[in-house]
Amino acid sequence: MAKEFSVIIVPHDHRTTWNLRVSYRMALLFIILAGVSVISGIAFVITYGKIATAANRSLLLGRENERMRAELAQVDSLRVELLRMQALGLQFKGMLGIPLSPEDSTLVASLSPVAKTPAIPSDEEEGGVGAGEQRLMLDAMPSIWPVKGYVTKEFSVTGGEKSPEYHPGMDIAAARNTPVVVAADGIVEASAFDDVYGWMVEVDHGYGIRSVYGHNSRNLVNIGDRVTRGKTIAFVGSTGKSTAPHLHFEVRENGVPVDPRKYLLN
DSSP states (O other): OOSEEEEEEOOTTOOOOEEEEEEHHHHHHHHHHHHHHHHHHHHHHHHHHHHHHHHHHHHHHHHHHHHHHHHHHHHHHHHHHHHHHHHHHHHHHHHHTOOOOHHHHHHHHHHOSSOOOTTSOOHHHHTTHHHHHHHHHHHTSOOSOSSOSEEEEOOBOTTOTTSTTOBSSEEEEOOTTOEEEOSSOEEEEEEEEETTTEEEEEEEEETTEEEEEEEEEEEOOOTTOEEOTTOEEEEEBOOSSOSSSEEEEEEEETTEEEOGGGTOOO
16 A cells, blocks of 8 residues: 655646655644644634633723722712701801701711710611711711811912912911810821821721821821711821921812811801
C-alpha cells in the first residue's frame, strides 16, 4: 500500500506543472492542525463575544447604579430640605404667637436636646416605619447652637477658597473651656489635631450631613463614638490658626460647606 500521494498543480498559462508528493502522515497532520486552528478560532470568537457582552453589561449596570445613587442623593436632599422648612415654620409660628398643634409639638420634641416625654406619641402610634424614619432625619439635623456666644465671623464662600473672605463656617466667641455640644445625633468621624482647625471634631449625622467643631482646647470623644444632640464633645479653645478663644462651627451637605444658620433653630 502506497504511503504517499501526489498533488499536481497545473497553471492556466500552460507553464510547467508542479507535482508535489505528500505522505499520508503529513497530510493527516496538516488536516489535524487545520481542524484545531478552526476550532480554536471559533472558540476564541465565542469566548471573546461572551466576555465583551459581559463587560458591556457590567458597564451599563455601573452607569445605572451611578444614576440611581445620584437620584437617591437628590431624594435625601429634598427630604432633609422639607424637614428644615418645617422646622423654620415652627420659628415663624413662635414669632407670630401662633399656638402649636400636636404635630408641631412632636417636631419640637424631635429637635430639642431635652429628653422626650411620655406625652409624645411613640413611633408605632405615629404610623410605624415612616414616622421612625422621619424622626431619625429630624435627629440628624444640626439644629441647636453648639455653644452660646457672640458670632464674630459669619459663613462666606463668595469668591471661592482662594478668596481672603472665604470662611466655610461660623466663628462663635466664648470663654476658654466653655462646653461645646454636638448639634445633632451622629457618629464621630474625626477627633484629632489639625494644623488649621487645631483640636477638632467631625460628626457624621447621616443623610449626607456633617458638622465640624474646631479650635477646641480639648476633645472628649473618639472616632466611632455615637453622640446625641446636646452632648458635650469638647471645650472651647484657641488651638490651630486662631488668635482668641472661639469655636469654628461648620455644616456640610455631601461634602459642601453650607451656612450653619440654614439649620440652627434658635
